Amino acid sequence: MKKVSLWEIYRIFFIIGIQLLGGGYVILPLLRKYIVDERNWLSEEELVDYFALSQCTPGIIAGNISMFAGYKARATLGALSAIIGIITPSFLCIILLANILNGIIENQYVQDAFWGIRISVIVLIIITVKDMWAKSVNSKFTYILFFTVLLVLMIFSISPAIVILICALAAILHSKITGGKNA
Amino acid sequence: MLKLYIILYYEFLKIGIFAIGGGYAALPFLYFIQSKYNWFSVDELTNMIAVSNITPGPIGINMATYTGYTTAGVLGSIICTCAIESAPFVFSITIMKIYDKFKTCSTVNAIFNGLRPASCALLTAIGLKLLYQTITYNNEYFSSSLQIDNKAIILFIALMIPFSFMKKQPLIAIIAGALGGIILNQF
Numbered sequence: 378m379k380k381v382s383l384w385e386i387y388r389i390f391f392i393i394g395i396q397l398l399g400g401g402y403v404i405l406p407l408l409r410k411y412i413v414d415e416r417n418w419l420s421e422e423e424l425v426d427y428f429a430l431s432q433c434t435p436g437i438i439a440g441n442i443s444m445f446a447g448y449k450a451r452a453t454l455g456a457l458s459a460i461i462g463i464i465t466p467s468f469l470c471i472i473l474l475a476n477i478l479n480g481i482i483e484n485q486y487v488q489d490a491f492w493g494i495r496i497s498v499i500v501l502i503i504i505t506v507k508d509m510w511a512k513s514v515n516s517k518f519t520y521i522l523f524f525t526v527l528l529v530l531m532i533f534s535i536s537p538a539i540v541i542l543i544c545a546l547a548a549i550l551h552s553k554i555t556g557g558k559n560a
Numbered sequence: 561m562l563k564l565y566i567i568l569y570y571e572f573l574k575i576g577i578f579a580i581g582g583g584y585a586a587l588p589f590l591y592f593i594q595s596k597y598n599w600f601s602v603d604e605l606t607n608m609i610a611v612s613n614i615t616p617g618p619i620g621i622n623m624a625t626y627t628g629y630t631t632a633g634v635l636g637s638i639i640c641t642c643a644i645e646s647a648p649f650v651f652s653i654t655i656m657k658i659y660d661k662f663k664t665c666s667t668v669n670a671i672f673n674g675l676r677p678a679s680c681a682l683l684t685a686i687g688l689k690l691l692y693q694t695i696t697y698n699n700e701y702f703s704s705s706l707q708i709d710n711k712a713i714i715l716f717i718a719l720m721i722p723f724s725f726m727k728k729q730p731l732i733a734i735i736a737g738a739l740g741g742i743i744l745n746q747f
Contacts, residue, residue: 394617396731401618402686406730426659426672429679434655435577436648437586437620444652453653460649464625464641467617471625472634478611486742491614493715493741495694497733500719502687506680507724513676522674526681531689537682541675548674549667 381418381450383458389416390443390462397463399491399498401439405505408446418450421512428509433538439463518551564632565639567597572624572643579620586620586644590627599631620644691716711744 393407405428412418419427424446431441440460447459481487514523526540571593579585587609594605608630612622621641628640662668692698695712718740723733 396734397616397618398614398734400613401620402683403730403734404618405683410730422676425676425679428683429672429675430655430659432679432682434648434651435579436645436651437576437579437618439618440621440645441648441652444649445656448653448656456649456653456656460645463617464621464645467615467621468625468637468641470615470617471611471622471629472637474615475611475626475629478614479607482607482610482614485745487614489741489745490738491741492745493737493739494734495690495737496712496715496741497719497737499687499691499694499716500723500737501730501733502683502690503720504723506684506687509676509680509683513680519673519677523677523681523684526678527684530682530685540682541678544674544678545671548671551674552667552670 381416381455383451383454386447386450386455386458387462390447390459391465393443394463394466397439397466399494401437402502402505403498404439404442406501408442409505409508412446419446421508423449425509425513429541433541522547561632565636568628568632568636568639569643572628572640573647575620575624576644576647586623590623593627600627604630711747715740715744 389411393404393411396407397403405424408419408424409421413421413424427442427445427449428438430445431438434441440463443459443463444456447455447457449455451458514520522544526544529535530540571589575586575589579589590605590609591602594600594602600608605627608626609623612619612626615622621644624640624644625637628637630636632639659668663672695709695716697707697709715737719733719737723729723736726732
């Protein structure tokens with residue numbers, strides 16, 4: 378693969394950062410669009426892997442997954458370019474707009490727009506799940522794991538990091554029992 | 561002044577290390593900082609969180625930048641943003657080095673075989689929870705009093721249908737949602 382320039386990594390993550398409205402989870406559809414589909418820096422499976430890893434790494438999920446993706450493209454400096462890229466738009470917006478936004482946040486139109494964006498975020502999450510599903514839930518074991526985790530999370534409030542760790546253990550056990558066949 | 565910068569760095573470094581699981585995990589830490597140092601009032605903090613929600617970028621980063629800015633100006637915001645990401649940076653690099661080295665190992669493959677459905681289920685659970693909260697104004701499943709927000713259902717369906725078929729266009733979905741929100745709430 379052609380070596381990606383650090384500037385290109387910074388630029389792409391800056392663009393992703395600008396579009397990151399309504400919370401960090403929108404980073405997944407954005408990474409899929411810019412990095413998996415348009416640039417092939419990551420495979421679909423890697424994106425899902427990184428999302429799992431970023432949930433149990435300390436720190437903000439969107440930041441972690443950006444650093445993983447940047448690292449994949451250009452190792453440590455790539456990770457650094459990615460995180461600075463994703464931070465720059467937030468930083469500029471707060472410094473330049475915070476005072477203005479503080480004044481308009483009570484505005485009814487602004488409130489209505491963000492109510493609508495919340496629903497867009499839900500739609501984006503569901504579409505992302507649909508895409509992730511094909512790459513991640515494809516055997517009896519993974520079906521059972523998916524529905525168990527979903528049910529548990531809907532009933533109890535458990536930290537995602539703990540869920541990920543328990544599933545890692547379950548997967549090791551399962552592979553030992555089935556003798557390493559990935560089914 | 562130097563002391564203030566060091567305290568800021570230290571407090572946000574801690575958030576970076578201990579807030580596992582997204583920006584909202586940082587909230588309790590921010591309230592703690594508020595009560596400990598009184599750099600800003602609770603009302604100001606609530607406002608900062610609201611503004612962090614509507615500016616682009618990860619909410620955790622926005623809150624760090626904003627808190628730093630309120631407390632110690634532009635330099636303060638740079639310090640807080642760097643502080644909140646410095647520990648995760650070290651962790652991420654380390655994890656990637658390990659991941660690269662062992663991703664061909666069969667046990668690691670087996671682990672990811674289990675992590676992928678878990679990761680997918682986590683995101684599904686978040687999506688369902690947000691959907692439920694938005695449609696019913698309720699934070700808890702199985703609550704006795706159920707109100708249904710018809711407008712939310714209409715907008716959800718109106719966005720879901722075209723965007724399930726469209727090529728991935730997250731920004732257009734966000735803009736469509738914002739416009740839909742403004743239009744629907746006129747009635």
